[in-house]
Amino acid sequence: MATISMNIPFKHRPPNLPDNRQMLDRRLYLLGKRLTRDPDLKKKYVTEIHKLLADRHTELVPEEDLCRADGCVWYLPHHPVFNPKKPDKCRIIFDCTARANGTLLNDQIHQGPDLTNKLIGVLLHFRQEAVTFTADIKGMFHQVVVNPADRDALRFLWWKNDDPYNVPLEYRMTVHLFGGVWSQSCANYAVHRTVEDNASEYSNSARQTIKRNFYVNDCLKSVASVDEAIYLVHEAWRYKIPPCMKLKDYCSVEGFTSTSGCRIAEMLSILYLRMSGPLMFRQLTM
Template identity: 45%
Template sequence: MAQEVVINNEKKVSFLVVPTQVKKVVNPQQIKNMFELDFNDRQTDDVPISYEDKLFMTKMKEGVYKPEEHYEMPLPLKNENVRFENKKDLAVYRLDRLKRKLKNDKKYYQDYVKSVQDMITHGYAEAVPAKELARADGFVWYVPHHGVYHPEKPGKLRVVFDCSASYKKQSLNSHVLQGPDLTNSLIGVLCRFRQEQVAFVCDISAMYHQVDVSPEHKDLLRFLWWKNGDLDKEVIEYRMTVHLFGATSSPSVAIFTLMKTADDNELEFGSDAAKSVKNDFYVDDGLKSVAYLLQLKLSN
């Protein structure tokens, strides 16, 4: 809206006036709460937790087991009595499509074979024992898979399991609980990272693969692959022994296990170490800063 102003009865100056309207008045306390929210990573006391999230946490606390080096965690099924169609039609169809792509792209094929072989070598996947191949109790599921290159790491291919793949209106993801968001606030982690003079970073290698799947749920994570990665050889049934990259429940399962690790080892490694594991990780990336004097003391 234009507005004219007369100066000394001679000169007219035009101004452009933009009407404004305040929709909401924010008081200082609201601003204070907003900033504090960024540094309070888990406000579980203030935020109502859903029934499904409560069920997830109950299943994790009751199902966690540590026989040796790694924790075993169950798949957080919504219904333990669910029965799956023991069919691998979809997995076979997707494998045939994958085979065509592998044959047409030599580098993709080589990287894919290496990735699958690494999973088998590290024990993240295993061939299904012959005596269990014919399991027919409705507790078997075949997960299709495909390869994805890391956008910031050229040449590094990750095998992603398509847990959302649907067969007769069923998918693995539709039967598992997602779980609550247990991830630390990124802003909180970064700000704590800048508090002290000496900083260091670390990460958890293959974070999801560090959490084993409970034995009774392994057959829900079957997949098809060629013997020794040779496309001309027979197709073998494998199954994952760890939680999948692609399952909707895996992020919450992995972070729950990380927090469990901190709690269980606090007496041995100290409260500072446990607190750092709980507060200074954003998913699998650890960012920590310490005072110079502490660093000097450690170096001596």
């Protein structure tokens, strides 16, 4: 599978970031107290940290870079977040909005162009044909690698042997972050650029699907026949469409293919029951 690597689009190079290690030490201390009080949460948190390491989404800071003091180092606090629909799954969020010495990381980085398809357009295309299917890109932001020169701006601390009573070690993320103001633009650009660079390898239908039928990491696609849908899905799996991404969880109202056994697609807070029925929206509560 192809991999794409991109810089963090800092507004200034070098970015001249202040030392925020003291703020991070305080946040890590509070996280340690919380995990110590809640062994079940600690177990889930440790599992996610180990997963980041196993997937090579994070790495130990090389010894020669530990004392780096050139304005390119920033430490990210992190905390757990839970989805009410998946109470047993813990997601680690790195806080790109944490402020230290009047500075926060997201303010130092360009947001980038809005390359996300308009939701209304994706929904209208989804309603055009009789057969529909959906899919999403697994860990979209984490599939775009950060170039090594910028990784020290994504440092974080974690304890040796997962024990809050031990001295913390310094890690740095190797991929773009959920919560980074720049990440969505970079991920969308990665998808479109890799398709353009390898256009001869994919059918026109596949290219149009990527350009028109994705809303961030969610694909909502309709085609005229079951055979066409099966062909497109098989092409996606065989040729890794998009080529730098891993697709997962195909689901169809026709039931022709499904990795999860699901027959009702619930995505983007839209409950879609049948093509003959109306679109019904569920209001989000913040």
